[in-house]
Amino acid sequence: MKIIHLTDPHVRAHGECVRTVDTATRFAAVVDDVARRHADADLVVVTGDLVGDREPASYALFRDLIGRIRAPVRLLMGNHDRRALFRAAFPDHPIDADGFIQSCLDAPGPQGRLLFLDSLEEGSIGGRLCDRRLAWIAARLAEAGDRPVTVFLHHPPLSVGVPHFVNICLHDPEGFLALLRAHRGGIRHIFFGHIHIPVSGVYPGGLPYTAARGSAHQILLDFDTDAVAWASGKANYNLIDLGEDRLAVHSFDFLNDELIARGPPCAGP
Numbered sequence: 037m038k039i040i041h042l043t044d045p046h047v048r049a050h051g052e053c054v055r056t057v058d059t060a061t062r063f064a065a066v067v068d069d070v071a072r073r074h075a076d077a078d079l080v081v082v083t084g085d086l087v088g089d090r091e092p093a094s095y096a097l098f099r100d101l102i103g104r105i106r107a108p109v110r111l112l113m114g115n116h117d118r119r120a121l122f123r124a125a126f127p128d129h130p131i132d133a134d135g136f137i138q139s140c141l142d143a144p145g146p147q148g149r150l151l152f153l154d155s156l157e158e159g160s161i162g163g164r165l166c167d168r169r170l171a172w173i174a175a176r177l178a179e180a181g182d183r184p185v186t187v188f189l190h191h192p193p194l195s196v197g198v199p200h201f202v203n204i205c206l207h208d209p210e211g212f213l214a215l216l217r218a219h220r221g222g223i224r225h226i227f228f229g230h231i232h233i234p235v236s237g238v239y240p241g242g243l244p245y246t247a248a249r250g251s252a253h254q255i256l257l258d259f260d261t262d263a264v265a266w267a268s269g270k271a272n273y274n275l276i277d278l279g280e281d282r283l284a285v286h287s288f289d290f291l292n293d294e295l296i297a298r299g300p301p302c303a304g305p
């Protein structure tokens with residue numbers, strides 16, 4: 037299964053910038069590149085912060101931009117999103133029985149089940165999965181049984197070791213992580229955004245994760261301070277190659293970069 041992981045587009049209507057970055061133009065470049073290179077994608081997932089300013093016009097612009105991609109799309113909530121505005125713009129997008137923007141999808145055969153979670157707690161930068169959302173997750177994991185599960189959400193469930201984000205990950209994540217660790221079929225991977233930094237690792241209990249950098253403003257790594265330094269950087273998206281017995285994540289980081297050379301295939305040895 038070929039999955040495109042986009043995150044944190046922070047789209048704003050009317051040409052408004054976020055920290056000098058024209059996020060709508062950036063995201064337009066990303067969706068056009070995805071449409072051109074990955075017309076065979078089985079799924080596109082956007083892990084939240086769809087818009088930057090909680091404005092209906094920005095959701096309308098985001099809807100127009102993501103509509104350039106013909107593959108099926110799942111959209112998640114980030115801390116900059118608002119469910120009511122999202123649902124007004126995307127009335128047909130799957131939600132759970134409580135109105136949270138949560139859904140699942142069963143990949144073919146042993147590739148397993150995909151869970152798309154809603155970690156937004158409105159009014160908070162960090163995320164939360166309340167008891168109702170945890171009950172939904174527990175039910176979907178029980179249905180998956182022996183099949184492995186791949187998880188998408190906006191917030192990192194735990195710190196990724198960068199000081200600035202220590203207090204704005206998923207609040208009170210223990211119940212969620214316990215559910216994942218107890219899943220009989222195993223957790224193949226957790227994908228998230230929120231931090232605007234690319235990072236991969238393994239959480240305690242053997243839970244592997246990858247964060248995409250996203251298409252909007254970027255954050256410079258600094259492990260000596262919990263203050264934050266922003267940079268404009270370049271747009272990014274990831275390609276997830278989800279096979280039956282393999283999972284690879286490829287980063288597309290050089291949109292519109294200058295090509296400096298081409299060469300023949302390498303025959304080895």
Ligand SMILES: [Fe+2]
Pocket residue numbers: 044046085114230231232
């Ligand atoms: Fe963000």
